Amino acid sequence: MDLEFTEEQQMIKDMARSILDEHSSVDAVRELEDDPRGFSDALWKQLGESGLLGLTLPAEYGGGGQSLLEAALVYEEMGRTLASVPHFVSAVIGGGILAEAGSDAQKAEWLPKIASGESIFTIAWLEPERGYGPVGVQLEARSDGDAFVLSGTKQHVYFGGAADQLLVLARTDAGVDVFLVDAKADGVSMRQILSQAGDAQYRVTFESVKVGAGDRVGAAGTGxxxxxxxxxxxxxxxxxxxxxxxxxxxxxxxxxxxxxxxxxxxxxxxxxxxxxxxxxxxxxxxxxxxxxxxxxxxxxxxxxxxxxxxxxxxxxxxxxxxxxxxxxxxxxxxxxxxxxxxxxxxxxxxxxxxxxxxxxxxxxxxxxxxx
Amino acid sequence: MDFDFSPEEQAFADEVEQWLVDNHDPVVMDPTRENFTQLADTPERRAFMKKLAAQGWLGMSWPKEYGGQEIEGVYEYILNEALAKHAAPQIGKGVGIIGKTLIRHGSDYLKKEFLPKILNADIEFAVGYSEPQAGSDAANMQLKAEKKGDGWVLNGQKIWTTSAHFADWYWVGARTDPDAPKHSGISLFLVPMNDPGLEIVSLPTIGKDTTNQVFFNDVYVPDTQMVGEQGKGFQYISEALDLERFTMFTLSPSTERARVLIEWAKEAKRDGKPIKDDPNVRRLIARIVTDQAVAKGLSVRFVCAARKGGKPPTIESSQYKLFATQLSQRVCQDALDIQGAAGQIREGQDEGPIRGRFEGAYRATVVETIGGGSSEVQKNIIARRYLGFPKNF
Missing domain, CATH: 1.20.140.10 (Butyryl-CoA Dehydrogenase, subunit A, domain 3)
Known part of the structure; x- marks a missing residue:
């Protein structure tokens, strides 16, 4: 039993601390409250360049290949500085789902961009008046030949206004599936909902949004x-x-x-x-x-x-x-x-x-x- | 970072575990005594302590010249948690505060007289610090020691001496200099428990064990039985607590109690329906196992701090003790709430759930947030040393 960090872990923690101290002062945090975008480009760029953004993503796709332990040290610093940044939705959840279930083509296309910060992912999961479990996912993904048509409403879509890509949880005949949807696709509309924390979260409506079968992440029903x-x-x-x-x-x-x-x-x-x-x-x-x-x-x-x-x-x-x-x-x-x-x-x-x-x-x- | 024991430590933990299974004795290892089987005044317990001694498990961390193995303190932590898990008596104050203080400060005579007997489990001690006017304010002890010839005459009273009715020797603090500041007028003595001037009066408790008041009526103690230097008693008492870094309040008994509760809840029914399907029960159980995991984490933290040596892990042990003892009580409280009306049935009767185990444990654990430095004392320590706050009392 010992609780010492390795030199590398300490370095990662120190780096996170110094970047966040510089870019996420209390003044900067206050400035970003209720902002539709919700984060500063300067901090986002720093996180990408320093490797902190892709810290836990696989090294073969431009990530740092570090474990959850290193990431936890970074997240304690983000909590300390109240950092407002789509790190969690983009790299941890978005990148995490792609790394876990994505096809080789999806991983090759998106993971390097997530790690660098060039692309911002978020997840469209929760629905109005529904809960956190799988039964809460009711947004319809109707099968239409080789494609799917998504219809329904999501909320608590964090950093939706800044995201390029949405991972949408939807219900298909197979159960719950995850679809990769361009945030600018036809039929996607969103509006910001103010929250207790003043973050940038959105209610997103899908009106007959068409996605290809190749946009499903993982096998049918494994979402x-x-x-x-x-x-x-x-x-x-x-x-x-x-x-x-x-x-x-x-x-x-x-x-x-x-x-x-x-x-x-x-x-x-x-x-x-x-x-x-x-x-x-x-x-x-x-x-x-x-x-x-x-x-x-x-x-x-x-x-x-x-x-x-x-x-x-x-x-x-x-x-x-x-x-x-x-x-x-x-x-x-x-x-x-x-x-x-x-x-x-x-x-x-x-x-x-x-x-x-x-x-x-x-x-x-x-x-x-x-x- | 590593939350596992080293292979050597794990091998020792496995060895102790197996030994305790092989040597299971239902008289000695009685879980319903709730972490206090070391207070049982029975020949079986004495015999068990002799067996522990024969294993070489008493005084493992002592220096070799006094019969120890100079082994890391973490092994005593492992041993004590295993003993506590099996509701076996723990290694206790003889090899702990008394042995370690004698090794550092005792005369050659006291070392020769006591250390071998401690290692062989030939001797039982009672510790006398607390007095009616010296509880949390431990340095306020008033037991009077007056110089007479080549010794001292002790008069006054101690309280909360749990082992007084069966111990052989009394490790006791007394005021040798009434004019000195309160922390520096105290000396430590070893007094034979069978001294005719000692009067032991039992104080039954709401727990499983009785405790005692001890009255001193002209008890004569020769100079040779003063421990270390005159006036340094309180310093030795404080130092001994720092030396006992690894064998403080054990977590296993409350972990075991939670396990027993969960096993019961998995099977129990009310109105024909499984109790475990009640959302409130599920919530309480989730909270208990979560907090048990946190307490475990805080114990890892103090053990790791203790291993580093140097500064005693005062903050770490205070935070652990504060959290773990409150949790230990909450487990019992939640258990009774889950059991409902039947929870009140006095322990030991078949009509009670788990034969009233939690009815008894609810009473027995009250003392955990009081003894060994009350929760409030721990909070004062944390406020001053962790938060850097001024003295507030």
Whole structure:
């Protein structure tokens, strides 16, 4: 047992930190809130050039070939800096599904572009009034000779306005399939929906959108399995992102508590307040450990069927709980837009509700344990 | 990064596991004692400790010149977690705080007298730090030690001495200099438990074990039974906690309890329907196994910090203890909620679910967030050392 990073891992973490510190300052994050595009080209370019964008994609397709552990270190930094960037939807989910299930031709065409940042992918998954499971995928993909015709509505399509390619989850006779759809294709329309976190998410409507049989990713009826597999990796990264955000919220709150005085002493000297922070720090450290264990376990080629949902469940819970506590500790100023703690508070809840929410994750764990 | 034991460590863990299976003794290894089988006053337990000694598993981390193997502390961690998992008595305070303190500070006489007996499991200790006015404020102990000839006369009272009614020797802190600042007026003594001046009064608890008050009535202790230097007792007590990096509060008992709960929940029915299909039960179980995994992670963290040597892993062990003990209680609480009305049936009766295991465990685990540094003490430590906050009490 040891928890030391290799020199290379430390280098990757440091590189992510310095790029994000430069391009994702709190001012930059505020600037991007509600922006239709939702990210800055400068940061996107840096992520592509540094290799952080394609970090976990296969080396033969221009990726870095690194494991989930290296990626988790990068995601903790993204969480710390509240980085607004389509890394997750494009490289982790989009690139992940292509690498997992795509044909050689699809991989050769798209993965190098995803890794460099030239192409931006996103996923059109959730539907209005439907849930996170496979049954929630009801957008129709009607078979029409060699082609498919897609009709229906998706929402929570992150960075939809900037994406070139959409991976659309749709229902076919075979079950759930994933289709590759050009974002500019005839019949695709979208509009931005504002969210609690001020990110760039879209409601996308498909009106008889025609796609070829060659645009299906993977064999017929395997779409859900591909997504589920990639999601198990992805949620470990989001758990790491949550820990990064929670740690930063804790750190800025701790510093504030040392200088803010009431009744002639700093808030940090009030035991009741200090104990909230001690609990928060303990949960953050525990969350970081389960992230590292999940990422390391995956890097060893072992199953993270149970560890991955546990990691996102615990870490997102911690992020929301810690930021609620921090709001309380900042007092009135924390309620204003001017102070930064609210940025973490809003994103924490959004992250918890996104990409498999608490009840869904609990059921994944329960099913693995009880059934 | 590596979450696995090394091949050597794993081989040892496997060896201990197999040995515990082969040497299973239902009297000694009673899971319903909830992590306190080391407090059983039975000949069977004493015999079991002798067997552990014969395996060479007592004092593994001690220096070779005192009969140890100078082996890494992580092996004692592995051993204790395995013992705790099987509800066997753990290696405990003799080879831990007492042995290690004697090795560092004891006179040749005390070393010769006690160390071999500790390694052979020939001797049982009770530890006396707490007093009615010295709980979390441990340095506030008032047990009076007055100089008389070549020794000391002890008068006063200790409390929460769990092993007092069967131990052979009492490892006890007393105030030798009432005028010195509170941390530096304390000395450590070894007192034979059968001294006629000691009066032991049992205090039954809501858990499985009784604890004791111990009254000192003119107990004479010769100078030779003072440990180390006069006035350094509190320093030794604190140092011993740092030396005991690997054998603190064990996680296995609560992991085992969660396992027992899950096995039960998989089979149990209510109104003819499987309990495990109740969404609320599924939710609670998911939370329990998740938090168990987090507690495991925090234990890996303190073990790794301890292995690095240097600074004691104070923050890591405080965060682990805080989280793991609260979780241990929550498992019992959730178990009773899942069991509903039948959960109240007193332990030991067939009518209760799992013979009332969680009814008993709910009571027994109360002490976990109190003893060994209460949750609030841990939070104060974390606030000062991790967050860099000022002293707040």
């Amino acid at each position: 859900w399995d591909s997504l589920s597999k990639v999601m198990h990796d992805g949620i470990v990264l989001l758990a790491s992102q949550a820990i990064g955000g929670a740690q930063q919220a804790l750190d800025i709150t701790g510093e504030y508590m040392k200088v803010r005085t009431q009744f002639d002493k700093p808030l940090a000297a009030f035991q009741s307040l200090a104990h909230y922070m001690a609990d928060a720090s303990t949960n953050i450290e525990g969350g970081r450990m389960i992230v590292l264990e999940a990422a390391w376990t995956r890097a060893q080629g072992r199953s993270i069927e149970r560890l991955a949902p546990m990691a996102k469940l615990f870490c997102c819970d911690t992020y929301t709980e810690v930021t609620r506590t921090c709001e309380q500790l900042w007092g009135g100023v924390g309620f204003t837009l001017e102070y930064d703690v609210q940025l973490y508070f809003r994103r924490a809840k959004q992250l918890e509700l996104s990409w498999w929410d608490t009840p869904y994750l609990e059921e994944l764990v329960a099913a693995d344990v009880l059934d």
